[in-house]
Amino acid sequence: MTITRLKPTKCPACGYEIDGATGVEKGTTPRPGDISLCVYCGAISIYTRGMGIRSATAFEESRLLASKIGPKLLWARAEIRKAGPLRAK
Numbered sequence: 001m002t003i004t005r006l007k008p009t010k011c012p013a014c015g016y017e018i019d020g021a022t023g024v025e026k027g028t029t030p031r032p033g034d035i036s037l038c039v040y041c042g043a044i045s046i047y048t049r050g051m052g053i054r055s056a057t058a059f060e061e062s063r064l065l066a067s068k069i070g071p072k073l074l075w076a077r078a079e080i081r082k083a084g085p086l087r088a089k
């Protein structure tokens with residue numbers, strides 16, 4: 001997994017400050033249009049051109065969850081929500 005530092009941005013769902021991303025595929029870094037899964041609340045977001053993130057629309061989220069990566073997204077979101085919010089350092 002590749003960890004990338006990002007310009008700090010807030011999760012549109014929970015406000016958690018996101019300053020990094022971990023790619024799920026080796027050697028990948030986020031690009032505009034890629035999916036972000038908040039490690040704090042499990043919300044699905046989309047990277048913007050300026051490498052901020054915006055909430056996925058209901059349509060985008062339903063398409064993603066019905067796609068071949070849908071089961072992995074649902075599993076990851078369930079694990080994040082089961083673990084509960086990360087504690088501040």
Ligand SMILES: [Zn+2]
Nearest residue numbers: 011014038041
């Ligand atoms: Zn969040």
